[in-house]
Amino acid sequence: MAGVAPGRSPPAGAREGVRVAVSESETAARKTVLVTGAAGYVASQLLPAFRERYDLRLVDITREGRGGWVVDDVLLHDLRETDLERHRALFAGAHAVVHLAHNRGPRPGGVRRYEDEKRNVDMAYHVYQLALEEGLERVVMASSNHAADWYEDRVLAGEREAVTPDERPLARTFYGWAKAAYEHMGFLYAQGTFGRPLGVVQVRIGHPRGLEHYDFTGRPGAFKRNLGAFISARDLAQLFCRALDTPDIADAGGVPFQIVYGISDNTRAFWSLSNARRVLGYAPQDDSELLYAETVARLLGASPGRSGTGGDE
Numbered sequence: 001m002a003g004v005a006p007g008r009s010p011p012a013g014a015r016e017g018v019r020v021a022v023s024e025s026e027t028a029a030r031k032t033v034l035v036t037g038a039a040g041y042v043a044s045q046l047l048p049a050f051r052e053r054y055d056l057r058l059v060d061i062t063r064e065g066r067g068g069w070v071v072d073d074v075l076l077h078d079l080r081e082t083d084l085e086r087h088r089a090l091f092a093g094a095h096a097v098v099h100l101a102h103n104r105g106p107r108p109g110g111v112r113r114y115e116d117e118k119r120n121v122d123m124a125y126h127v128y129q130l131a132l133e134e135g136l137e138r139v140v141m142a143s144s145n146h147a148a149d150w151y152e153d154r155v156l157a158g159e160r161e162a163v164t165p166d167e168r169p170l171a172r173t174f175y176g177w178a179k180a181a182y183e184h185m186g187f188l189y190a191q192g193t194f195g196r197p198l199g200v201v202q203v204r205i206g207h208p209r210g211l212e213h214y215d216f217t218g219r220p221g222a223f224k225r226n227l228g229a230f231i232s233a234r235d236l237a238q239l240f241c242r243a244l245d246t247p248d249i250a251d252a253g254g255v256p257f258q259i260v261y262g263i264s265d266n267t268r269a270f271w272s273l274s275n276a277r278r279v280l281g282y283a284p285q286d287d288s289e290l291l292y293a294e295t296v297a298r299l300l301g302a303s304p305g306r307s308g309t310g311g312d313e
């Protein structure tokens, strides 16, 4: 794959060279897309499709991903710097930005800290503000299912069937709170508060990793949850490309703003893909139930009911 240096294997999306169908009209004018957090895991799932489709500007504070892979065409740049002039050139002349950069920070006792998540909100502000000032058409931002994960417990307890992006985002942690905060910040920019409406799509990513990497033995609830939350590399790439390329992303009030869930076409889905399908034309190709049929039979064959919870991304 162009741009990924040999060394430790990149994850599935990068290995398999995810392809997303490209129409003639879409290839006619290649968009210039700035990708932040370009050495990260989610970027590794998206870059193969992005490289085929767009002219890319890749930025990160490192060229080495968490799994040890190296993306050698990343420009080293820290988006937390509060002087916006230092970032301006990255945005100038671009059509869109895909914001994946994320400050993880330490997690004392497994808990994400307010200070670290506040930095993520600051970084999102830098992205929106420069996208606005430099005339970009679209901001596509990685959010998370955890922006509204309070509802997940209600689903798993059997008190409700599903969660939709239209509901008030109620989170359980500062991680989810920060996602909800910068989703809402995007709505200010989208409605035109600062001069012109900026198109904004927030992707509440579910579980973008193969379930074979985890041992769910004795944890049927966690397995079921992740069967619902799973998104394959090719579906993730398709969703982000649709978020970048769909011309009209107006919500019911005419504001160019969407929050979509990012999962595959899972039999056990409990997050709504309604607006992802209707507005973006997202047509996921994978279903975790089929991909992991053997494990489903082995772990869930005699395990009725819903319970358990997942990770915190």
Ligand SMILES: NC(=O)c1ccc[n+]([C@@H]2O[C@H](COP(=O)([O-])OP(=O)(O)OC[C@H]3O[C@@H](n4cnc5c(N)ncnc54)[C@H](O)[C@@H]3O)[C@@H](O)[C@H]2O)c1
Binding pocket: 036, 037, 038, 039, 040, 041, 042, 043, 059, 060, 061, 062, 064, 065, 066, 077, 078, 079, 080, 081, 100, 101, 102, 103, 104, 123, 142, 143, 144, 145, 204, 205, 206, 207, 208, 209, 313
């Ligand atoms: N991986 C998941 O399971 C998952 C699930 C749901 C949502 N998400 C969201 O997707 C986004 C990307 O996640 P990921 O798994 O790729 O994370 P990651 O940690 O693998 O990648 C994030 C990248 O951002 C870079 N970064 C951090 N601070 C930066 C800064 N100041 N300037 C520029 N770059 C900076 C990091 O170096 C890293 O390469 C995050 O917002 C995350 O919350 C991820």
